[in-house]
Amino acid sequence: MSRKGHPPHRAPEGSFLYDRLVPIVLVVLFALFLLISLIALAIGLGLLGI
Amino acid sequence: MQIDRWLPFASMLVTAIFAAAVLRRYVRRRRPYLLFWGLGLVFYGLGAFAEFYSTLAWSPLVFRLWYIGGALLTAAWLGQGTVFLLVRRGRIAFYLMVLLLIGSALAVIVMFNTPLNAGAFSPDRPLSVQYKTDREAGIVGILPEGALVRKLTPIFNLYGTVALVGGAIYSSWIFWRKRILPNRMIGNILIAVGALSPAFGGTLSRLGMPEFLYISELLGAVLMFIGFLQATAVPEAAPSPRPSRA
Numbered sequence: 001m002s003r004k005g006h007p008p009h010r011a012p013e014g015s016f017l018y019d020r021l022v023p024i025v026l027v028v029l030f031a032l033f034l035l036i037s038l039i040a041l042a043i044g045l046g047l048l049g050i
Numbered sequence: 051m052q053i054d055r056w057l058p059f060a061s062m063l064v065t066a067i068f069a070a071a072v073l074r075r076y077v078r079r080r081r082p083y084l085l086f087w088g089l090g091l092v093f094y095g096l097g098a099f100a101e102f103y104s105t106l107a108w109s110p111l112v113f114r115l116w117y118i119g120g121a122l123l124t125a126a127w128l129g130q131g132t133v134f135l136l137v138r139r140g141r142i143a144f145y146l147m148v149l150l151l152i153g154s155a156l157a158v159i160v161m162f163n164t165p166l167n168a169g170a171f172s173p174d175r176p177l178s179v180q181y182k183t184d185r186e187a188g189i190v191g192i193l194p195e196g197a198l199v200r201k202l203t204p205i206f207n208l209y210g211t212v213a214l215v216g217g218a219i220y221s222s223w224i225f226w227r228k229r230i231l232p233n234r235m236i237g238n239i240l241i242a243v244g245a246l247s248p249a250f251g252g253t254l255s256r257l258g259m260p261e262f263l264y265i266s267e268l269l270g271a272v273l274m275f276i277g278f279l280q281a282t283a284v285p286e287a288a289p290s291p292r293p294s295r296a
Contacts, residue, residue: 008230015229022226022235026219029242033215036249040211043256044204 054176057264058101064271065095068278075282083135086147090128090210093119098267101177108171113192114161116177120267121203122157125210125249126150132217153206161199167192178260211249218242218277237281244273 011018042048069091076084097120100112130143130150137143170180170192183195193200218241225235251266 008228011229011232017232018226018229022222022239025239026223026226029215029219029239029246032246032250033211033219033242036215036246036253037208037212039253039257040204040208040249043253044208048257 054264055102055105057268058098058105061098061264061268061271062095062102064268064275065091065098068271068275069095071275072278081134082143083131083133086127086131086134088131090124090126090131093124093127094267094271095119097121097124098271101264101267104171104177105173107173108168110166110168113166113171113177113181117181117193117199118158118161121252122161122199122206123154125214125245126154126206127210128245129210129213129217132213136217136220150209153202157199157202157206160202164197164199165194167194176260176264178255178263207249207252211245214245215242215249218245231285233283233285234281237277237279237283240273240277240280242277244270244275244277246270247273 013019039048069088072084072091073088076088096115096118100116100119103109103112104116127150130147133146134143137146167183167190170183170190172180177192181192182200183189183191183193185195218238222235222238222242225231225238247266247270248263251263251270254260254266255263
């Protein structure tokens with residue numbers, strides 16, 4: 001619910017933002033997030049020797 | 051080089067304004083996540099200030115502040131803010147905060163007890179290029195080889211990145227799935243991209259490519275600030291269902 005008590009406005013089906021752009025962006029972001037986390041983990045565990 | 055002076059200066063200005071906006075919101079709303087985001091941004095700005103100052107002169111205190119603020123604590127405390135925002139079950143966020151507080155205090159003690167090699171410092175090169183020692187590669191840096199404080203960095207940054215970036219991606223995914231509040235969805239995407247930027251810059255620096263660190267920090271600060279403004283903006287009111295008087 002919004003602050004005024006109305007349910008938030010839902011995006012219509014076929015919306016470019018919700019149906020095309022954001023899904024791709026989220027997948028790419030998640031892949032980058034996994035990559036950076038794994039590199040940080042490898043550094044932390046001393047697997048990269050640095 | 052001039053650009054290595056002005057990039058951190060710009061990062062410092064952006065993070066100062068950003069931190070003021072977040073802490074002002076905390077004063078009004080008293081939500082703990084805003085306080086910890088504000089604290090993380092103060093560390094961010096401190097790191098940027100130290101980078102700027104180090105293009106002018108050497109100071110062991112400023113170098114230590116750079117490592118503490120820039121490399122150790124920024125991501126972790128920003129991430130702690132997100133933990134307070136998203137983890138509402140029991141007192142998990144509070145216990146994680148206590149652990150982080152103890153860890154941060156220990157890291158600060160370790161940093162202030164680490165001997166520094168001032169002879170390796172030059173104001174003409176960014177700190178990210180000259181802080182580490184690698185005897186095999188013939189590099190003598192400001193921090194001694196195998197310094198304990200460098201071993202602590204990935205732990206703090208992993209926690210911070212997982213919480214901050216993971217939390218922002220999770221939030222945008224929730225808004226995307228429900229198909230609501232596009233401003234918050236886009237704001238969280240920008241926060242995730244902004245937080246990934248210095249994470250990549252720091253990792254590349256660690257992997258021997260330090261030249262991207264300062265630009266990644268500025269980009270990260272700008273994107274996170276825009277994301278924060280976007281996510282906290284009041285959406286435009288929906289058209290009134292009442293018929294017009296005309």
